[in-house]
Amino acid sequence: MDLVLSAADYYFFTPYAYPATWPEDDIFRQAVSLLIVTNLGAYILYFVFASLSYYFVFDHSLMKHPQFLKNQVYREIKCTVQSLPWISIPTVALFLVEVRGYSKLYDDIGEFPYGWIQLIFSVISFLFFTDMLIYWIHRSLHHRLVYKHIHKPHHIWKITTPFASHAFHPVDGFLQSLPYHIYPFLFPLHKVVYLTLYIMVNIWSISIHDGDFHVPKILRPFINGSAHHTDHHLFFDYNYGQYFTLWDRIGGSFKNPSSFEGEGPLSYVKKMTEEKCNSHVGNGCKNEKLFNGECTKIE
Numbered sequence: 001m002d003l004v005l006s007a008a009d010y011y012f013f014t015p016y017a018y019p020a021t022w023p024e025d026d027i028f029r030q031a032v033s034l035l036i037v038t039n040l041g042a043y044i045l046y047f048v049f050a051s052l053s054y055y056f057v058f059d060h061s062l063m064k065h066p067q068f069l070k071n072q073v074y075r076e077i078k079c080t081v082q083s084l085p086w087i088s089i090p091t092v093a094l095f096l097v098e099v100r101g102y103s104k105l106y107d108d109i110g111e112f113p114y115g116w117i118q119l120i121f122s123v124i125s126f127l128f129f130t131d132m133l134i135y136w137i138h139r140s141l142h143h144r145l146v147y148k149h150i151h152k153p154h155h156i157w158k159i160t161t162p163f164a165s166h167a168f169h170p171v172d173g174f175l176q177s178l179p180y181h182i183y184p185f186l187f188p189l190h191k192v193v194y195l196t197l198y199i200m201v202n203i204w205s206i207s208i209h210d211g212d213f214h215v216p217k218i219l220r221p222f223i224n225g226s227a228h229h230t231d232h233h234l235f236f237d238y239n240y241g242q243y244f245t246l247w248d249r250i251g252g253s254f255k256n257p258s259s260f261e262g263e264g265p266l267s268y269v270k271k272m273t274e275e276k277c278n279s280h281v282g283n284g285c286k287n288e289k290l291f292n293g294e295c296t297k298i299e
Contacts, residue, residue: 001034001095002105003191008037030099034092042084046166049203053162053210062211064269067158067234076157079167086170087177094181103184105191122189126197127243129187133179135247138240141172150175158233159265160209166202204243211266213259220260221245227257230265234258 009024013033022029054073062068069075098105109115141151150172157164166173180201184194213227220227224241228248232239238255241248248254258264 001037001195002099003195004037004041005030005033005099008033027096027100031092031096034095034099035088038088038092038095039085042088042166043081045199045202046080046084046206049206050162050165053206057207057212058161058210059212059266061269061273062159062161062265064273065159065265067265069156072157072159073161073163076161076163076167079153080163083168083170083173084166087168087173090174091177091181098181098184104186104188105184105194106188107191109190118188119190119193122187123193123197125187126183126189128246129183130179130201131241131243132247133182134176134242135240135251137175137178138242139251139253141175142237142240155233155236160211160230160233162206162210165206165209201242213257213264213266224248227259227264228255230259231255231257234265 013029014020014024018029024030063072097103109119141147150169153169154164154167154172157167168176180198183189208224208226208229210226211230213225213230215223215225215227222245224239224243224245228239228241228245235255238253239245239248239257240251240253245254259266
């Protein structure tokens with residue numbers, strides 16, 4: 001985060017916000033600046049990418065599902081807006097330790113003899129390391145002694161929209177993000193790569209809540225996509241993984257997504273709509289057809 005903090009200092013905080021007597025490397029100034037930048041960045045990332053996903057990817061016919069709640073989108077956004085500032089407090093503490101130079105983040109690829117190879121390997125290891133930890137953290141949050149106090153607010157949403165992606169209890173949200181922060185304290189990672197990965201994993205979290213199941217068929221056995229995560233929300237004890245199905249298979253919690261078997265929420269809505277259309281036809285409304293999940297009249 002020191003790259004972001006340096007840019008924020010250069011373009012805004014130093015010339016416009018803070019007195020000239022307050023040095024940029026002062027720990028209290030860094031903490032305040034990181035708190036502002038982290039919250040602002042989180043809200044921008046959430047609203048921009050969740051909105052794009054909601055309007056261009058999410059199938060709005062899912063909102064007809066009987067388990068889709070009244071005013072759900074509003075409630076998902078409200079939960080997120082209230083939670084993000086609390087999640088940011090321990091997050092900023094970790095960012096501050098990183099900015100103060102205690103992590104293994106580096107600037108120059110040339111610092112290592114196998115620079116580019118190590119960089120590529122670090123991306124792969126970051127994904128597998130964080131996926132492993134998130135699996136066990138997530139599964140632990142489903143323990144009966146913990147679930148109702150921390151993780152249950154996220155499972156209110158049975159049929160999720162992209163806006164549910166960050167709608168967590170603050171403790172839940174921070175715990176599931178913790179592996180992303182732990183990695184650069186244990187393993188070397190390029191600063192730009194870390195920042196890019198941090199943004200991408202947040203976008204991924206949005207994508208697995210968007211109800212779009214179009215993962216390439218060849219990757220379906222390996223990638224924990226939206227279809228897998230939809231079943232996690234519906235059936236509770238399956239598909240805890242973040243990116244891959246590996247740890248669900250090892251831990252015995254893997255479930256082949258119901259949508260791949262033609263029994264997912266979209267199939268249910270379509271079947272429900274077809275039955276409604278057939279009922280209308282039976283009542284004499286013959287000039288109707290199913291279009292985009294709705295029963296529409298045709299001439």
